[in-house]
Amino acid sequence: xxxxxxxxxxxxxxxxxxxxxxxxxxxxxxxxxxxxxxxxxxxxxxxxxxxxxxxxxxxxxxxxxxxxxxxxxxxxxxxxxxxxxxxxxxxxxxxxxxxxxxxxxxxxxxxxxxxxxxxxxxxxxxxxxxxxxxxxxxxxxxxxxxxxxxxxxxxxxxxxxxxxxxxxxxxxxxxxxxxxxxxxxxxxxxxxxxxxxxxxxxxxxxxxxxxxxxxxxxxxxxxxxxxxxxxxxxxxxxxxxxxxxxxx
Numbered sequence: 001x002x003x004x005x006x007x008x009x010x011x012x013x014x015x016x017x018x019x020x021x022x023x024x025x026x027x028x029x030x031x032x033x034x035x036x037x038x039x040x041x042x043x044x045x046x047x048x049x050x051x052x053x054x055x056x057x058x059x060x061x062x063x064x065x066x067x068x069x070x071x072x073x074x075x076x077x078x079x080x081x082x083x084x085x086x087x088x089x090x091x092x093x094x095x096x097x098x099x100x101x102x103x104x105x106x107x108x109x110x111x112x113x114x115x116x117x118x119x120x121x122x123x124x125x126x127x128x129x130x131x132x133x134x135x136x137x138x139x140x141x142x143x144x145x146x147x148x149x150x151x152x153x154x155x156x157x158x159x160x161x162x163x164x165x166x167x168x169x170x171x172x173x174x175x176x177x178x179x180x181x182x183x184x185x186x187x188x189x190x191x192x193x194x195x196x197x198x199x200x201x202x203x204x205x206x207x208x209x210x211x212x213x214x215x216x217x218x219x220x221x222x223x224x225x226x227x228x229x230x231x232x233x234x235x236x237x238x239x240x241x242x243x244x245x246x247x248x
Contacts, residue, residue, distance in 0.1 A: 048137060048164035049104035053147070054095045055087055055158040061120050061128035069121035074106040074114040074135065081119075082106075098161060108137050108165050118156055130155045137165040 052072070060068040070087040073080070082105050087094055096103070106114060117132035131152040139148045146166030151157045 048108045048140075048146075048162045050106050050108060050135070050160050050162045050165065051098035051104045052084070052096050053098065053159040053161045054093060055084065055118075055156065056093045057087060057090050057118075057130070057156045058154055060090050061122065070130075071119055071121065072105050072116065073119060074116040076114060077106055105160070106135070108135070108162065111137050113137075118158070135160075137162070140165040 057068070057070065062068050067088045070084045071081045072084060073082065082102050084094075084102075086096075098104075106116065108114065113134045113136035115132060116135040118130035120128040120130065122128055131150075133150060140146045140160075140162045143166065146161060146163035148160045148162070149158070150160070
């Protein structure tokens, strides 16, 4: 009887310890994910979505007053073109929220530039070109909000938005500026110190989680042994009360 009760208590402790260990692993993974997000926010991840904030066209290339079919395109993008269905009249300011179904216009990766342009579709001949230019992450660095404006006389005026490009390009521009050899060594030393601090924090978190889990397991074993001892003592007490030992 005592053995069966002890076995049931052991099974109960084992079943309750498994979810707690799973929760500990999940907590550790959450901490690691948070560290990765912090590294991404600091500029390690350098991708930026470029959205259209406003556009005004000053001319159209269609004959007989037909409404233009304006689109945006960057060379090398997966999408061949990004149609701008709302832009139909010249001299009118069109503003956008950045959440339209066709947004973003393009994605800039790192400090890599793209050849982009504004075009007007033509059915009888090749598409008309409002303008083509090199769009770079550094274009967004002068503005704290990551805003970039491009103007072509007698053609159009547009405003693009890319806050992530602004943060990353500003950091890269500061690193790429010419400096003396001692300054470069100091920057390299600072970067190495940052990496060392991050590694130390990660190792410390891992060590703390391991020690906490080990102490918890030890506590569980001590509680389990105490339960076993108490079960046997209770069983002997019941036998004495009922006189079972004398009968045996």
